[in-house]
Amino acid sequence: MIEFINETLRIFSLAFMQRALIVGCLVSLCASLLGVNMVLKRYSMIGDGLSHVGFGALAVATALRLSPLWVSIPVVVVVAFFLLRLSENSKIKGDAAIALISASSLAIGSVILALSTGMNTDVCNYLFGSIVSMTDADVYLSVALSVIVLLLYVLFYNRIFAVTFDETFAKATGVKANLYNMLLAVLTAVTVVLGMRMMGALMISSLIIFPSLSAMRICKRFGSVVIVSAVLSLGSFLVGMIVSSIAATPTGASVVIVNLIAFLVFWAIGKIKGGNAR
Amino acid sequence: MSLIKVTDLSLAYDTGRAVTELNFEVNDGDYLCIVGENGSGKSTLIKGLLGLKKPQGGTIEFSDGLKQTEIGYLPQHSSIQKDFPASVWEVVISGTQNADIGYRPWYTQSQKATAQSWMEVLGIEDMAKKGYGELSGGQQQRVLLARALCATKRLLLLDEPVAGLDPLVTQDMYAILRTLNHEKGLSIVMISHDIQSAVQEASHILHLHNTMLFFGSTAHYVSCSVGRRYLGGEQQ
Numbered sequence: 426m427i428e429f430i431n432e433t434l435r436i437f438s439l440a441f442m443q444r445a446l447i448v449g450c451l452v453s454l455c456a457s458l459l460g461v462n463m464v465l466k467r468y469s470m471i472g473d474g475l476s477h478v479g480f481g482a483l484a485v486a487t488a489l490r491l492s493p494l495w496v497s498i499p500v501v502v503v504v505a506f507f508l509l510r511l512s513e514n515s516k517i518k519g520d521a522a523i524a525l526i527s528a529s530s531l532a533i534g535s536v537i538l539a540l541s542t543g544m545n546t547d548v549c550n551y552l553f554g555s556i557v558s559m560t561d562a563d564v565y566l567s568v569a570l571s572v573i574v575l576l577l578y579v580l581f582y583n584r585i586f587a588v589t590f591d592e593t594f595a596k597a598t599g600v601k602a603n604l605y606n607m608l609l610a611v612l613t614a615v616t617v618v619l620g621m622r623m624m625g626a627l628m629i630s631s632l633i634i635f636p637s638l639s640a641m642r643i644c645k646r647f648g649s650v651v652i653v654s655a656v657l658s659l660g661s662f663l664v665g666m667i668v669s670s671i672a673a674t675p676t677g678a679s680v681v682i683v684n685l686i687a688f689l690v691f692w693a694i695g696k697i698k699g700g701n702a703r
Numbered sequence: 704m705s706l707i708k709v710t711d712l713s714l715a716y717d718t719g720r721a722v723t724e725l726n727f728e729v730n731d732g733d734y735l736c737i738v739g740e741n742g743s744g745k746s747t748l749i750k751g752l753l754g755l756k757k758p759q760g761g762t763i764e765f766s767d768g769l770k771q772t773e774i775g776y777l778p779q780h781s782s783i784q785k786d787f788p789a790s791v792w793e794v795v796i797s798g799t800q801n802a803d804i805g806y807r808p809w810y811t812q813s814q815k816a817t818a819q820s821w822m823e824v825l826g827i828e829d830m831a832k833k834g835y836g837e838l839s840g841g842q843q844q845r846v847l848l849a850r851a852l853c854a855t856k857r858l859l860l861l862d863e864p865v866a867g868l869d870p871l872v873t874q875d876m877y878a879i880l881r882t883l884n885h886e887k888g889l890s891i892v893m894i895s896h897d898i899q900s901a902v903q904e905a906s907h908i909l910h911l912h913n914t915m916l917f918f919g920s921t922a923h924y925v926s927c928s929v930g931r932r933y934l935g936g937e938q939q
Contacts, residue, residue, distance in 0.1 A: 465787060580808045587797040590789055593782065597753040598801035598854045599772030645834030646790040 445556035451571035452620035457658030480626035481530030488541035554625030554677030635684035642695035711761035739911035775855030798853030841872035
């Protein structure tokens with residue numbers, strides 16, 4: 426036991442691990458909060474689509490030797506606006522459009538990477554995540570953006586609830602629902618880009634969807650869903666991180682598996698309680 | 704005093720057709736029922752009144768201190784996700800968000816008091832902590848009505864408030880609306896398929912069929928040719 430703790434402490438004293446830990450915790454928090462709204466508004470696929478677009482943007486940034494975050498964040502935000510518009514107008518078309526954009530971005534990104542740097546471990550890192558990829562500058566930017574995301578979420582919590590629960594009513598009472606939808610999309614886009622290099626483009630959306638789905642198995646109030654999913658997301662990330670560093674498994678995948686286990690446990694509890702589980 | 708005055712209003716449907724030449728007004732204390740067949744423009748008119756749809760022509764004037772965003776709206780029951788994780792309290796108090804001018808990050812004491820008092824009026828104060836999804840259809844409808852009441856001091860706009868409710872709960876709902884209209888002095892505009900109850904409950908009737916077939920008092924409606932035909936048709 427003591428050996429285990431010592432090993433954990435040793436791992437977390439490494440500089441790159443600390444960077445990963447800070448960014449990972451903040452991104453997990455942001456993703457879990459926004460995830461509640463994305464899942465309830467039936468926008469889960471948008472998170473997935475955005476991560477693929479993020480992959481394409483990262484590839485372009487790498488090829489042009491530009492800062493990955495500064496290129497991909499604006500691109501993904503713009504696509505988020507676009508996808509949201511599509512989903513509002515027609516559900517089926519939006520679905521198809523997301524699939525189209527996902528696959529196209531993935532293809533463009535892969536081709537650009539292959540042409541510029543050759544198909545090497547970079548591609549693998551982008552797709553499945555890597556914790557060693559972050560520089561100090563990335564960490565500062567990630568921390569600043571995460572804090573903004575969290576702050577905006579807390580400040581506009583009531584409005585976000587109203588718009589998520591019943592958009593028509595909110596609009597009728599003069600709440601600018603479209604503005605808050607946009608806000609959610611932008612915050613999600615930023616979160617996806619921040620988290621995807623650690624979690625991987627293929628797995629970042631699970632960070633958005635899993636914690637809130639798990640929380641909804643046992644919680645009946647919106648407030649408790651938000652809090653439980655935040656705590657759960659943070660816990661899953663830390664456990665996944667420790668497991669991955671000790672067992673030498675990929676970080677992103679390990680976090681997703683911990684989230685999956687948590688979901689199954691919550692689902693079982695929900696079933697046994699017979700409460701809100703479906 | 705007139706709360707809403709609609710003059711020569713025409714509105715386009717989502718499908719491109721239109722409801723045209725609407726002229727009516729809602730006065731303080733009125734109980735107006737909007738009747739007509741499916742696709743006659745009732746829901747489009749509601750959207751117009753709420754400001755969710757821009758008129759193609761004509762005007763909707765709000766007066767006597769009523770603003771468009773101060774209408775208490777009860778949407779069709781089916782428009783809300785049944786499994787949405789929200790407590791009764793969270794749903795009801797979200798209706799107060801227009802009452803305050805401008806944005807507040809947290810609910811004020813007066814917003815909480817408003818939500819609490821309407822929940823007491825509707826007899827749902829014991830359910831505050833329950834999940835919205837756990838309630839029966841009639842209870843959910845009361846919760847949404849309480850939310851609508853939090854959003855207004857003057858006027859309720861109800862879209863098929865009794866659709867999908869069983870007969871006893873339907874009678875309860877009408878009784879609640881009667882109380883709100885008579886004792887609390889709220890004006891009511893309601894879309895209804897239930898023409899028999901409409902003529903029993905409402906003070907005024909607006910009969911739509913892509914244009915206005917009738918607008919006037921209920922007493923006048925039941926004796927005029929449009930009303931007699933529609934009521935007769937329903938009874939067969």
